[in-house]
Amino acid sequence: MRPNINVKNRVAVVGAGLTLFRRRLMETPQELSWIAARQALDQAGLDFNDIDCVVSGSAPDAFDGVHMKGEYYVEGVANGKPHVRVFVGGGTGVFVPVAAWWHVASGLCRKVLVLAEEKMSSASRPHPQAVFKHIWDPLVEKPLNPNLIWIFAMEMHRYMYRCGVRKEDIALVSVKNKRNALDHPSAQAAAKITVDDVLNSEMLVYPVNRLDVSPVSDGAGAMVMVSEEWANRLTDNPIWVEGVGFNLDSTNWTNRDLGYPVYLKRAAEMAYRLAGIENPMKEIDVAEPYDPFDYKELHHMEGLGLCPPCKAAEVTKEGLTQRDGDLPTSPSGGLLGVGNPIAAAGIMKAIEIFWQLRGEAGARQVKKDVVTGLAQAWGDLMQVGTVVVMRR
Amino acid sequence: MTDFKVTPLSEDSFRNAIRESTSPRAVYDMAPGEAYTKFFEGLREGKILGTKCPSCGLVHVPPKVYCQYCYLPLTQWVEVKDEGFVETAVVVYIAAERERLEKPEVVGVIRLEGSGDRYRYPGLMHRICTEPEEVKSSRIMGAKVKARWATERKGSINDIECFEVVSWK
Amino acid sequence: MDPIRVGIVSYGFSGFSPSVPSKSFREMVFEAASKAYAKVGLNPRTDVDAFVSCKEDFWEGISITDEFAPDQLGGALKPVFTVTGDGLLGIINAYMMIKTGAFDVIAVEAHGKPSEVMSYGDIERMAQDPIYLRPLAFPSYHTVKALEARAFMKYSNLTREDLGIYVSQSKRNGLLSNRAPHASSLTVDSYLSERELVGPLSHSDLAPRSDAALVFVLASEGRARELTDSPTWITGVGWATDYHTPSYRELGRDIATKNASEMAFRQAGLGDPGKQLAFVEADERYSFMALMEVSSMGLVKDLRQPLRSGDLSRDGSLPVNRRGGALSEGLPLEAHGLARLASACDLLDGTGAVVSNMGNTSAVLVVRP
Numbered sequence: 001m002r003p004n005i006n007v008k009n010r011v012a013v014v015g016a017g018l019t020l021f022r023r024r025l026m027e028t029p030q031e032l033s034w035i036a037a038r039q040a041l042d043q044a045g046l047d048f049n050d051i052d053c054v055v056s057g058s059a060p061d062a063f064d065g066v067h068m069k070g071e072y073y074v075e076g077v078a079n080g081k082p083h084v085r086v087f088v089g090g091g092t093g094v095f096v097p098v099a100a101w102w103h104v105a106s107g108l109c110r111k112v113l114v115l116a117e118e119k120m121s122s123a124s125r126p127h128p129q130a131v132f133k134h135i136w137d138p139l140v141e142k143p144l145n146p147n148l149i150w151i152f153a154m155e156m157h158r159y160m161y162r163c164g165v166r167k168e169d170i171a172l173v174s175v176k177n178k179r180n181a182l183d184h185p186s187a188q189a190a191a192k193i194t195v196d197d198v199l200n201s202e203m204l205v206y207p208v209n210r211l212d213v214s215p216v217s218d219g220a221g222a223m224v225m226v227s228e229e230w231a232n233r234l235t236d237n238p239i240w241v242e243g244v245g246f247n248l249d250s251t252n253w254t255n256r257d258l259g260y261p262v263y264l265k266r267a268a269e270m271a272y273r274l275a276g277i278e279n280p281m282k283e284i285d286v287a288e289p290y291d292p293f294d295y296k297e298l299h300h301m302e303g304l305g306l307c308p309p310c311k312a313a314e315v316t317k318e319g320l321t322q323r324d325g326d327l328p329t330s331p332s333g334g335l336l337g338v339g340n341p342i343a344a345a346g347i348m349k350a351i352e353i354f355w356q357l358r359g360e361a362g363a364r365q366v367k368k369d370v371v372t373g374l375a376q377a378w379g380d381l382m383q384v385g386t387v388v389v390m391r392r
Numbered sequence: 393m394t395d396f397k398v399t400p401l402s403e404d405s406f407r408n409a410i411r412e413s414t415s416p417r418a419v420y421d422m423a424p425g426e427a428y429t430k431f432f433e434g435l436r437e438g439k440i441l442g443t444k445c446p447s448c449g450l451v452h453v454p455p456k457v458y459c460q461y462c463y464l465p466l467t468q469w470v471e472v473k474d475e476g477f478v479e480t481a482v483v484v485y486i487a488a489e490r491e492r493l494e495k496p497e498v499v500g501v502i503r504l505e506g507s508g509d510r511y512r513y514p515g516l517m518h519r520i521c522t523e524p525e526e527v528k529s530s531r532i533m534g535a536k537v538k539a540r541w542a543t544e545r546k547g548s549i550n551d552i553e554c555f556e557v558v559s560w561k
Numbered sequence: 562m563d564p565i566r567v568g569i570v571s572y573g574f575s576g577f578s579p580s581v582p583s584k585s586f587r588e589m590v591f592e593a594a595s596k597a598y599a600k601v602g603l604n605p606r607t608d609v610d611a612f613v614s615c616k617e618d619f620w621e622g623i624s625i626t627d628e629f630a631p632d633q634l635g636g637a638l639k640p641v642f643t644v645t646g647d648g649l650l651g652i653i654n655a656y657m658m659i660k661t662g663a664f665d666v667i668a669v670e671a672h673g674k675p676s677e678v679m680s681y682g683d684i685e686r687m688a689q690d691p692i693y694l695r696p697l698a699f700p701s702y703h704t705v706k707a708l709e710a711r712a713f714m715k716y717s718n719l720t721r722e723d724l725g726i727y728v729s730q731s732k733r734n735g736l737l738s739n740r741a742p743h744a745s746s747l748t749v750d751s752y753l754s755e756r757e758l759v760g761p762l763s764h765s766d767l768a769p770r771s772d773a774a775l776v777f778v779l780a781s782e783g784r785a786r787e788l789t790d791s792p793t794w795i796t797g798v799g800w801a802t803d804y805h806t807p808s809y810r811e812l813g814r815d816i817a818t819k820n821a822s823e824m825a826f827r828q829a830g831l832g833d834p835g836k837q838l839a840f841v842e843a844d845e846r847y848s849f850m851a852l853m854e855v856s857s858m859g860l861v862k863d864l865r866q867p868l869r870s871g872d873l874s875r876d877g878s879l880p881v882n883r884r885g886g887a888l889s890e891g892l893p894l895e896a897h898g899l900a901r902l903a904s905a906c907d908l909l910d911g912t913g914a915v916v917s918n919m920g921n922t923s924a925v926l927v928v929r930p
């Protein structure tokens with residue numbers, strides 16, 4: 001039952017790799033890319049020579065301080081092959097497999113290396129957050145000297161106000177994800193913490209405290225995506241990319257209600273239509289909603305239609321989103337627990353769904369049997385949603 | 393699977409490592425465009441100007457020469473009241489480079505009156521002259537505010553010093 | 562199963578002037594997009610399935626410049642994304658998206674406003690490897706390109722006089738274009754009297770810069786035929802990224818262009834492209850690059866002969882940039898590839914190859930009426 005009868009070529013994931021996520025890694029962007037790619041190829045049973053296309057993603061050039069950095073970090077991986085870097089801000093990590101999907105589904109490529117790299121530590125002074133100084137409208141916003149966290153705090157407060165959600169309800173997400181990350185071998189910010197720890201951590205921008213936010217990180221992740229023919233040749237256990245979705249709202253974030261992410265709803269609808277999903281609440285077995293901030297996981301669950309609007313906090317409080325719950329979310333530990341090397345963090349979420357559906361998530365494996373999973377990311381000026389739906 | 397390890401560096405070991413420093417020089421002189429030019433001229437006069445869409449009726453502040461929802465060129469300029477409602481607000485303890493501010497400030501988004509629906513509205517991010525406590529109690533949400541204009545204006549978003557509360561919700 | 566064919570149904574442009582101070586880049590893109598949609602009666606809010614924007618953060622002066630992509634294209638609350646690279650890479654992605662069967666109509670945008678980049682040379686230098694290359698602090702950001710030019714001229718046995726033939730011919734071709742403020746009737750003699758700036762390159766070898774925006778609309782075969790009587794069909798696409806480190810590259814040949822063209826020609830079923838192609842639209846951000854592409858695509862055996870005999874001129878058997886290239890139009894950064902594609906669509910009288918070459922990445926399109 002695939003309602004989009006126009007799409008004829010199926011696309012599968014057959015391998016994935018992920019480096020450690022850390023505040024600072026010695027490796028260059030090129031080395032991180034190569035290492036993650038090598039791991040993914042190993043799992044797929046392929047070599048660099050077998051790959052016919054590379055699709056990559058990375059967040060702002062300003063982190064590395066390298067203009068057109070896609071060509072730079074991909075040096076050891078592309079080797080004169082077709083390569084394109086796609087970019088949708090924080091949504092990039094999940095968008096890279098989306099773009100890789102059409103490389104294969106178009107019939108043009110058969111074995112695609114899907115790469116996301118981020119080295120935030122290079123932007124060392126005064127703090128990597130300074131890179132975000134230039135994301136603003138240079139004329140109406142930048143003169144106010146904003147920090148990126150300001151506007152996320154504005155969205156968080158709007159969400160709290162609109163839905164009657166309290167800070168302590170939101171903090172439960174941070175507690176859950178950081179604990180889940182204790183089982184993730186790449187994790188940078190795994191911890192056993194309490195709601196009080198979150199509420200008492202450094203106040204950055206009310207209502208955002210230090211422990212509501214994911215850390216800055218270095219890291220890289222990669223996947224191998226192939227055509228149906230190659231999937232069947234390479235593995236008995238392919239994971240199919242059945243739905244992809246993306247959507248970008250207006251640049252003018254001060255002109256729309258931040259309480260509900262309409263753009264994400266549209267992105268999810270696109271992915272569900274392709275995947276033939278009519279009732280995501282019933283059909284999605286495990287999800288990795290994007291969680292650079294704890295409130296975002298809730299906000300995104302609602303946008304994805306995994307629970308009714310304003311109900312995500314309640315669902316979380318009831319424990320349904322724990323690994324042994326009905327709707328496990330961020331079983332990886334998410335960005336809050338594993339770390340947030342921006343594009344690499346997004347692909348980490350897609351990779352987690354791949355591993356969960358393969359039954360290869362080890363100590364992180366969710367309790368229920370999972371057939372269909374979803375990974376999602378978000379970015380730009382709170383305006384982009386990117387979604388992939390995968391099936392076993 | 394082969395085990396490819398990466399190497400975490402502590403701040404100490406990084407300080408002692410061989411490294412290369414580079415400070416990008418990126419300087420731009422950007423054309424504000426037709427819409428912002430008029431908008432900033434308005435601010436200098438103490439007026440908030442917007443462009444009105446003939447199709448959906450939305451007044452665009454900050455203004456544009458096109459309506460992104462109807463994809464029509466906008467040519468009708470209207471003055472918008474310098475009053476509105478607090479859509480959202482936060483207390484900022486840090487600024488652009490994560491430096492801590494000596495005194496926290498309140499900033500937020502002001503929904504200006506005159507057009508829009510539940511989802512879309514003319515609006516500006518700006519400072520709100522109020523106490524942090526009013527934000528933490530959420531009392532500020534929905535409060536009616538009015539622009540406090542700078543006495544010396546030069547055609548910049550900072551010609552508005554802040555928005556002040558006129559009445560609570 | 563019949564593969565889906567993809568056609569270009571329309572394009573619009575704005576600018577092609579050394580600077581456009583009255584309009585922001587968003588207003589320029591709005592103008593270009595409005596023209597492109599109007600030509601074929603499309604409403605982007607209802608009739609376009611997805612939008613692709615091609616740009617680089619440091620050229621825009623905005624970090625995460627994707628934020629500023631949707632509104633002026635009619636893409637707000639619709640599928641929109643950014644390709645960091647030349648506009649032809651955006652076309653190639655749109656081509657693949659339509660070929661999946663999930664999209665029917667896609668708009669592709671690229672723009673450049675180099676007049677607003679005050680530290681242009683410093684931005685160019687920032688594309689160099691920050692650890693190995695940038696610390697060498699070459700006196701000019703053209704240095705690496707000059708090394709390539711020298712190696713290429715040696716590989717192809719070309720002299721500065723040969724470069725002069727190309728520059729003179731291409732700048733004259735530009736006189737026929739309405740997008741080419743830098744076109745001129747420069748003679749080979751006056752070219753040869755120019756002082757060398759870096760290596761073998763003199764002033765007229767370097768494309769001046771210009772502000773421009775272009776928007777293209779692509780559609781699946783069925784939709785394309787509904788929208789226009791004369792679509793430009795894309796019959797092959799190829800792209801490739803070469804090594805970033807200059808010393809790893811084969812400087813005399815452009816391997817990225819070679820690989821990209823082989824891929825595109827294979828799809829288009831061109832066994833002998835040098836004979837089968839009616840024209841080439843080549844990247845001309847440096848004079849020698851256009852020639853290097855013709856050579857790297859394997860279209861000629863020995864460049865000297867067709868160059869000196871006029872085969873590559875407007876009336877020759879394999880004309881290159883028949884209405885001039887970046888030397889005449891100026892270089893609008895990522896929009897240059899789309900400027901080439903626009904020229905190809907304007908004059909389309911046979912099968913042609915369109916090439917862009919930004920950084921170490923080349924993109925090649927084969928188009929035909």
Ligand SMILES: [Zn+2]
Binds near residue numbers: 450459
């Ligand atoms: Zn409208």
